[in-house]
Amino acid sequence: MSEEQLPDLLVKTIQQALSYPTAFTALHEPLFEGKEWEYVKDCLDTGWVSSVGQYVDRFERELAAYTGAPYAIAVMNGTAALHICLLLAGVKPGDEVLMPSLTFVATANALSYCGAVPHLIDVSSDTLGVDPVKLDHYLRGIAELRSDGFAYNRQTGRRMAAVVPMHTFGHPVELDSLVDVCDRYRLELVEDAAESLGSYYKGRHTGTFGKLAAISFNGNKIITTGGGGAILTADESLAKQAKHLTTTAKLPHRWAFHHDQTAYNYRMPNLNAALGCAQLEQLPSFLARKHKLSAHYQQAISPLKGISFFTEQEHVSSNYWLNAILLDEPDEQLRDRILDATNNAGLMTRPIWTPMHRLPMYSECPRMDLTVTEQLEHRIINLPSGPKLMD
Template identity: 60%
Template sequence: MADAALAPILDALQTVLGGERPVALHAPQFEGHEWDYLKDCLDTGWVSTAGGYVERFEQALCEATGIGQAIAVVNGTAALHLACRLAGVAPGDEVLLPSLTFVATANAVSYCGAMPHLVEVSPDTLGVDPAALAAHLEDIAEMRDGVCHNRRSGRPLRALIVMHTFGHPVELDAVAAVCERYRITLIEDAAEALGSRYQERHVGHWGRLGILSFNGNKILTTGGGGAILTNDAQLADRARHLSTTARQPQGWNFFHDELGYNYRLPNINAALGCAQLEQLPERLAAKRALAGRYQAAFRDCPGARMIEEPADSRSNYWLNALCLDSADEALRDALLAACEARGIQARPLWTPMHRLPMYRDCPRMALGVTEDLARRIVCLPSSAHLGVTA
């Protein structure tokens, strides 16, 4: 039965991928000035957290996104952690976030001593569902002295983190309206969404803070790396201070005025990022071309469909995701096994946060859509070079 159901799906995959084997889920590409910039770091000795490439990389990020301030840090998780601290998240708070996300989103909240509060996603965007969130807050939220609280737990609801899953933007205007109504700080987890736009603007403009990731599997990479995005210059200054161990500039003295973190991105990683950013337009075009090939191949495929960009959005299509018609984990796993046997690297969605041992007792709303999607979705090879035809 599974073989018959999988045959048209595997045939459609073959149409897109051809005979190339093995096929990675997402491989990095280095086709620009990477070697030149890295050699410059080695030749000059500027390989650590000081050096001109860090500022150059941050400025290039501002130009690429239209954001006023970018602060480069060691990885996306560090960026999320600092964003939570900058948003005022403190021990005893709750932070709303989707259960359908990579674990770093929830971990960053926990690093602050706060409690993740898990919310539902939309089947159209794979990100936070603003209507479901509004209904949930109507049920559980109350204002006390201008601060939104969870009336069931008594804890402040300090922030909402939305995650732009696979590069597909959430409904940011609707989400921002909910946050404004309840005076909740909006943070955009755009780790997967460099180059994605909502209503013609780059993601990151709706939240008070946003973050990016430049891990080796992202659309651009610095090896490890991330960034905090904000249009608030004071927040940016504080982010730079906290990410450099909160050291005060006092000549040769080592004086630190609060708890800080050694989170700044090294110059050698920033140099790699500068070279990669120069290739962003071509990379985005290749990713969209690959998404178009997948969509054409699966348009009439029985049993499955491709996840496509939501309305009012232009996705970077960081990962192409296949949604099976049947919410059958056994069928999903059979497809994953068949891909592996053919040298095709495919992956399921992340295990939802409410299924993980450290987060299973967190406050949460009904998560039926999250559970359903976790059983249906398979991530397909999405390296940009697959979208480039000879």
């Protein structure tokens, strides 16, 4: 098999792996097989469609129970969730926050909303997320612990406040090692778990290792509320502050409008939460089907030369939100030929995101050596990954 033949051969391989005879196969689409209509209709019948209602409270309780986080606060989207997480973690204007350059832009945007400066770090080819070993080596040369108990960037003089790992495509980063690095340099760990609902690291759900974490329920996530997100935390005080900040900081009163601080209208509507409750009931089924799909892909792709299927590490359980193949070597032209061939065949495939240091608004941010990020940019292709593709 030559490199020229690979795009067309991959098209046939994906089609055979899916056994899904449609003219177009989306990258990821929602699946509604449970009580979505029943719960949403209940909102419509009762009139509780907006920011107050029983489904918001229920969704928060059930999400906390599923993840093992003591508290979950539902909000309007994952970016809003991460914004509040960072504020409550103590991130101030002018602080630097360490985050991967290889991530969706929302991670960096949430930092910017706080007035913080993204400090871009490299990832591991084993997890596609933050590389704790490389980060530790980097911080030894650049971080300075001062008497106030915080780490500072020797080059810029700015405080380094937190690390925000993102669990790429649902694959957990090496959390034990990353927690050790954060402890060593007194950095808050705030997980961007937007893509990793249903993913576990050594038996523990992602989003429960740091002080706070953010989850997304966008229409393309493993479960959806249409648009939505959530904040996870084990700290009761932070949970109360998160609820207060995301509901305009209104003080309880039968009729008066008293607000005690500048806050945000980030509430998740009851209508969306109703959808989420029905979706959460089906999450085990979605996960089982996605694991089956990833196994089909791995088996089908393994004989092909020049590419490999990305699989979870032995000590984790990934939700395989988006399945991915990797070219053996960085090759932008070959990657784009594969993208062209698959999309022309009605198979919606996508490259990984443009790294943050290549975007104009973040191109001048401080950054470490990003060799692995720049290689992976031209190696990764996402395949259709919806749970119904194995039906």
